[in-house]
Amino acid sequence: MKRIWTKHICAVVVLALTSSLWAQTSSAPPVQPWWKGAVIYEIYPRSFQDSNNDGIGDLNGITSRLDYLKVLGVDAIWLSPIYPSPQVDFGYDISNYEAIDPQYGTLKDFDNLVAEARKRNIRIIMDLVLNHTSDKHPWFIESRSSKTNPKRDWYVWRDGKGPGQPPNNWQSDFGHSAWEYDQKTGQYYYHKFYIQQPDLNWTNPQVRKAMYDVERFWINRGVAGFRLDAITTLFEDPQWRDDAVVKDANGNPEINNYGDVKLDDAMTNNLPQVNDVLRDLRKVADSYKGRDVVLIGETYLKSINDLKKMYGANNDELQLPMDMQIGFINKLDVNLFRQRINEVQNDVNGNEPMIVFDNHDNPRWDRYGDGTHNQDIGRVIATILFATRGTALFYYGDEIGMVTTPPTRKEDVKDPVGITGWPKDKGRDGERTPMQWDDGPNAGFTAANVQPWLPIPPSYKTVNVKAQVTDFDSMLNWYKQFIEIRRSTPALRDGRNIMLNTSDANVLSWLRQAPGEPAVVVACNFTAQPQKVSFDLSAQGITSKQAKTLMKTPGSSDPSSLDNVQLPPFGVYMGQVQ
Structure with missing residues (x-):
């Protein structure tokens, strides 16, 4: 067990030789899709590695770190959005689905990343945002130009109840009304998220065709799958009924972090029509024979039964809906963990679980910490992730124990969620800080004389890849060894x-x-x-x-x-x- 991870290149050679020897001396694992039991690593591209010294991570930066990911044992990389975008929601407001934002590089850079990753047997998974576009997308610019424009019905437009009154009480997930009045055409458009993220109208067959074509575009460029953003929010109640008010134990309305009355979003979330779209997306993916294109869903759901439905009655929808009900318990409660792990292991018709503990939208793993035993608690979380049956997904920096580092002043906040919700909700900057590669200037993320897009956390001096590579007891080696053992131990793998x-x-x-x-x-x-x-x-x-x-x-x-x-x-x- 006491193998020290000294040099990336040497480790790649050792890993290759070890894998070859194992293949000769062990029975071959059963043939199955590549994603079953895989280890998937989420990268927030702005924060992983800056290659051109502008303070923002990019595709060439990711490519330069592929040897690190190979040695770590990663099977696939999920990239949060890299499409052209005004960056209101840092890429989740897309203005062109079939290009790369210049901040991150070019399509040529993307193709090079796919090719170099493939050499290392690492696949690329794209983040596909289907619920909404940017308000700067040409589709929406046309849609809002007039009521008679051919793309008017590509988005959700409604008349108000009366002067100054939106169509109903629906709220944005990022605060306040989900309806924005358009002065030019005298109607409201619906936005489940930011005002600058108008919702697409998924009842329109033209919208569906356009988005399925986007799926094909990226599969044709070599991607191995998609993480489907906000996939449960594609449809709205066709009767446009108000959402119910959430009340506390005394019958009083609850108030959310934005100062709004809290609503149950049953009229805009997880409607049954979503499953029709998932089947269509799966048909497109499965049409690429021999590719095993995987669909991963962002599925914040209320019960295991809701999660089970996302796989499809005939296992023809998502292969990997994210199970947030375990990782987001947010307290170390043995009985609750046992119950929910049992549910996803036994109550989803034998389908593959995907347990999620953190990502770019939520505080990191250290929210489970007690301030004294945080490293050991981090090992507990990694053990649940890697030693239970399923596909393992973790977030960049988890493997070195990076922690949430929120801004301390409102004027430093970049995320509009934090700007709107401050101080109750400080936004998501704290879990998006740059990767901590070493203890040098800017933690090795960018050049010494460059201002990173988010501050480097003070923890980088001791919590970094370089410091942990040669420390047998480090979190990095815990992750690496666990992934190696998981891959080579049949009981853990299958x-x-x-x-x-x-x-x-x-x-x-x-x-x-x-x-x-x-x-x-x-x-x-x-x-x-x-x-x-x-x-x-x-x-x-x-x-x-x-x-x-x-x-x-x-x-x-x-x-x-x-x-x-x-x-x-x-x-x-x-x-x-x-």
């Missing part, structure tokens, strides 16, 4: 997930078991006190009490028996039963 010790309120334990292969036990201490775990595996037909340690919290001891596994505070143990 096995079923069985919860153990289900009455234990302090330790989350489970078994990974694949036919004919050694089983793996996993235990995560959810408390700040040492805990003892005893594994009885007789119900699974296992009598052995001995295990070979695969992963354990630094400084902890190997157990003498599975009857006596000692876990330090927020400790982890994973062993292969002998």
Whole structure:
């Protein structure tokens, strides 16, 4: 286990030789789509690596770091939007779906990234924003030009209830009314998000065709799949009914971070017509035979039943709807984690889970921290991510323990969410800060004399890739080793997930078991006190009490028996039963 990650190039060679040797000495894994059990790494391009010293990350910067990602063990990269955009919502307001924003490079740079990634067996996943465009998109400019324009019906336009009164009470997810009055044509347009992000009208067949053509455009350029942004919000109630007001225990209306009365958005979220579009998107993807183009959904949903529907009744919609119900529990509650992991493992018709803990829209993993044991808590989270059955998705910087660093002054806020919601909601700048590569100027993200688009967090002096590469006990090596073991251990790669010790309120334990292969036990201490775990595996037909340690919290001891596994505070143990 004590392999030190010293030099990226050497590690690539070692990894290649190791993989070759494993292929010769082990039974080949079953043929399955590339994304099953894959490790996917989200990159926020503005913040990953600046190659041209303008303070903004770019495509060539990502390409320059592909060897790092190869050694880390990444199978695919999900890029948040890189299309031309006014950057009101930093790329999620798109003005051209079939080009690259000059801040990030060119289509030639993109093609080079795809080609160089392919050489390293890394795939590229694009972020596809289907719900809305920028108000600067040519489609919307035409749409708002007159009521009779051919593209008028490409967006959602309605008359108001009366002078100065929007069509109903619907709210934007980013604060205040979701309706914006257009003086020229005397109607309101609907925007689920910013005013500058008008919603497309998905009841219009021309809109659907245009967006399916966008999907084809990028598949033809070599992408391996799409993360579908805000996919549950494509449709609105056709009767335009008001949303219900959310009330507290005393029957009083709740108030949100923007000072608005909180509403239940049932009239604009997760309507059944969404599933029709998902089937169409899947048909386009599946038409590329042999490519295994994957569709990943941004699916913030209320129940496991809602999540199950996103796979499709015939498994013909999303291959990987994101499960936010586990990672966003936001407290280390063993019983709740056990319940929700069980649900996604057992109640989605055998489909592949994708558990999500953080991304560019939410505070990083350190929201689970207690201020004393944060590194160990980070290892617990990584263990749940990599040792449960499913496709693993994590966010750039998680692997070195980067933390949320929100702005301290309103005048420093870049994200309009923070500008509107300050001080209750400081926006999303804190989870989008530049990648911390080393302890030099600007953390190696950009040149020393350049102002990065967001400040470099003070933590970069000690929390950076360079410092962790040669530290066996670092978070970076925890991630790297876990990914290697996950890939080479059949029970972790393909096995079923069985919860153990289900009455234990302090330790989350489970078994990974694949036919004919050694089983793996996993235990995560959810408390700040040492805990003892005893594994009885007789119900699974296992009598052995001995295990070979695969992963354990630094400084902890190997157990003498599975009857006596000692876990330090927020400790982890994973062993292969002998």
